[in-house]
Amino acid sequence: MRYQQIFWDFDGTLVDTYPGMVAAFHQALVACRVNDFEIDDDDVYRTMRQHSLGTALQRFSAEYQLDQDRLAKIYQRKVAPMLSSAQPFKGAATILASIVAAGGRNFLLTHRDAQALNRLDELNLKQYFTGFVTASDNYPRKPDPTSLQALCRQFDADPQLALMVGDRTLDVTAGHRAGMAGALFDLDHLIVADSQPEFRTAELAELQAWLLA
Numbered sequence: 001m002r003y004q005q006i007f008w009d010f011d012g013t014l015v016d017t018y019p020g021m022v023a024a025f026h027q028a029l030v031a032c033r034v035n036d037f038e039i040d041d042d043d044v045y046r047t048m049r050q051h052s053l054g055t056a057l058q059r060f061s062a063e064y065q066l067d068q069d070r071l072a073k074i075y076q077r078k079v080a081p082m083l084s085s086a087q088p089f090k091g092a093a094t095i096l097a098s099i100v101a102a103g104g105r106n107f108l109l110t111h112r113d114a115q116a117l118n119r120l121d122e123l124n125l126k127q128y129f130t131g132f133v134t135a136s137d138n139y140p141r142k143p144d145p146t147s148l149q150a151l152c153r154q155f156d157a158d159p160q161l162a163l164m165v166g167d168r169t170l171d172v173t174a175g176h177r178a179g180m181a182g183a184l185f186d187l188d189h190l191i192v193a194d195s196q197p198e199f200r201t202a203e204l205a206e207l208q209a210w211l212l213a
Contacts, residue, residue, distance in 0.1 A: 001102045002211050003181060005157040007148060009166035010110035013185050014092050015119060018045060020082025025056065028075040032066045049168065049190050053111075054141075083112075083119050089187070091204035096128035098208055105130040107151050109164075109174075111141055131155050143170040145178035152178070165207070169195045183207060 011017045022045050029039050047056040057075070061068035096106055106129045110116045113135045120126040131151055133139060139147035152159055164175025165183045172182030172195040184197040185207065201207045 001104055003161055003163040004104045005162040006099055006104060007107045007109055007162060007164045009171045010108060010112060010116045012167035013165060015086050015088050017086045020086055021079055024075055024079035024082055027078045028071055031074050032071055034064050046190060083115050088123050089204055093125060095204050095208040096125060098212060100128050102212060108132045109147055111135055143173035145174050148174060148178035172197045
């Protein structure tokens with residue numbers, strides 16, 4: 001196996017949460033009195049994928065002249081129940097299990113709270129993980145590498161034998177800053193990979209084949 005310690009992003013990498021996130025964002029904008037017909041869901045999605053939720057909040061609150069804090073609070077209320085229907089990407093269970101079977105370890109790094117762990121448990125995926133960092137740990141957000149470094153210290157993981165897998169440039173950048181390699185899961189080819197990931201794919205099965213070669 002190319003790398004022994006695999007660090008995973010949650011949203012858009014293991015679990016397809018973006019449909020719920022975009023729907024919640026749309027509902028939050030409407031709750032802030034934005035006309036439904038003015039909202040371009042594809043544009044919201046691209047902004048989240050290519051940048052971040054924070055960028056989407058900043059951009060669209062400015063575009064529609066909204067209070068950003070209020071938009072964020074409404075969004076968080078709307079998005080929480082959406083997670084219960086989010087499904088894993090094709091091949092997620094298989095690659096996680098194969099890593100463990102090959103003697104490797106999986107770790108989770110997410111900006112979400114413990115709801116992410118609950119959803120992994122409901123999907124029978126949590127069993128494949130050794131350690132986790134969630135929002136409740138209060139580490140700086142990616143691309144800051146602090147959370148990855150903390151996981152490495154806690155579980156005695158060598159960054160030179162580690163790979164950070166995520167769906168955005170900031171995931172790969174966080175991995176590189178922590179001394180790890182990076183893999184970009186770009187399902188719909190939206191990311192300009194200026195972070196120079198060691199591997200890029202639109203399919204987890206392809207990542208599995210490369211990782212276990």
